[in-house]
Amino acid sequence: MTNPPLPFPSRKTDAHKGDVGRVLLVGGSRGMAGSISLSSMAALHTGSGLVSAAVPDRCLETVASFHPCLMTIPLADDAAGHFASAAVTEIAQQVDAYDAIGCGPGMGTSDAAIELVELLLQKSDIARVLDADALNALSKTNWGHRQSSKSGPLILTPHPGELQRLSGVRSSDREQQIKAAHRLAALHDVVVVVKGGPTVVVDAERKWTNTTGNPGMATGGSGDVLTGVVTSLLGQGMTPWDASRLGVWLHGAAGDRAAVKHGQAGMTARELLDEIPGVMAAYENRCI
Ligand SMILES: NC(=O)C1=CN([C@@H]2O[C@H](COP(=O)(O)OP(=O)(O)OC[C@H]3O[C@@H](n4cnc5c(N)ncnc54)[C@H](O)[C@@H]3O)[C@@H](O)[C@H]2O)[C@@H](O)CC1
Numbered sequence: 001m002t003n004p005p006l007p008f009p010s011r012k013t014d015a016h017k018g019d020v021g022r023v024l025l026v027g028g029s030r031g032m033a034g035s036i037s038l039s040s041m042a043a044l045h046t047g048s049g050l051v052s053a054a055v056p057d058r059c060l061e062t063v064a065s066f067h068p069c070l071m072t073i074p075l076a077d078d079a080a081g082h083f084a085s086a087a088v089t090e091i092a093q094q095v096d097a098y099d100a101i102g103c104g105p106g107m108g109t110s111d112a113a114i115e116l117v118e119l120l121l122q123k124s125d126i127a128r129v130l131d132a133d134a135l136n137a138l139s140k141t142n143w144g145h146r147q148s149s150k151s152g153p154l155i156l157t158p159h160p161g162e163l164q165r166l167s168g169v170r171s172s173d174r175e176q177q178i179k180a181a182h183r184l185a186a187l188h189d190v191v192v193v194v195k196g197g198p199t200v201v202v203d204a205e206r207k208w209t210n211t212t213g214n215p216g217m218a219t220g221g222s223g224d225v226l227t228g229v230v231t232s233l234l235g236q237g238m239t240p241w242d243a244s245r246l247g248v249w250l251h252g253a254a255g256d257r258a259a260v261k262h263g264q265a266g267m268t269a270r271e272l273l274d275e276i277p278g279v280m281a282a283y284e285n286r287c288i
Pocket residue numbers: 031032033034035036104105106107108132133159160161162171172195196220221222223224
């Protein structure tokens with residue numbers, strides 16, 4: 001396996017949970033409680049000191065039951081178990097308490113979801129990751145065509161289908177998709193993680209190609225795990241560029257270990273998640 005592109009964050013001897021990142025994952029819905037749970041568990045296993053999941057009230061118990069170390073925040077929802085508009089006011093009062101926020105897995109693209117994403121876009125002093133339905137919600141606005149802006153620390157993690165919705169460039173045209181990602185990165189000063197085999201990370205000028213990962217990761221939930229990994233690294237103080245590269249490398253390396261143990265067909269995102277600590281342990285306190 002190749003070495004990581006940069007070292008993992010180290011801990012001071014007297015570190016406490018408040019020092020190593022307080023992160024929030026926002027998303028989920030009735031029927032997609034697993035997605036935001038995978039993201040939240042990935043953040044826990046990547047080293048965040050405190051992880052909370054803000055989810056529609058109707059799926060709180062399901063999400064909470066996945067991991068005892070996870071805290072959960074119930075937000076207003078509709079009868080179908082999607083965020084209702086009151087959820088936006090509720091979460092607005094809480095977001096400033098976090099070092100990093102990841103949003104989107106399993107969330108749906110209701111009007112409330114769109115408002116929630118607009119709220120997070122305005123929070124330019126908080127490190128944020130937008131994935132899945134947060135990106136689909138963004139596609140329903142004119143964000144990709146707005147005046148250029150400084151977004152603050154912000155990472156987008158689209159798969160080719162999501163990038164097609166965001167940019168209009170077909171998911172089958174990898175080269176043009178990467179150009180479109182550069183354009184979005186330049187327009188709003190963000191980092192874009194163009195997922196796939198291999199994943200490519202871009203900002204306005206730079207491009208980095210990952211060396212880990214395998215087709216066994218083509219299984220529902222793999223990307224949700226990546227959201228939690230990258231959010232966790234951001235919350236531990238890494239820049240968006242470094243958190244994206246290291247997170248993508250770690251995620252792929254965990255996928256490679258899962259494939260060795262379970263086979264590409266047999267592994268699921270759950271097994272990938274379980275391999276994150278082993279990869280990190282192999283590099284703990286090691287100079288690269
Ligand atoms: N356990 C769960 O609750 C899960 C929930 N999920 C959620 O389900 C919702 C829908 O997400 P999906 O990603 O499934 O649906 P999408 O409709 O966003 O993506 C699927 C489509 O995107 C295109 N696409 C995706 N990857 C591609 C690639 N590598 N190359 C070319 N085209 C590609 C394909 O056209 C594919 O049919 C999201 O909210 C997501 O977070 C998924 O993450 C799966 C697991």
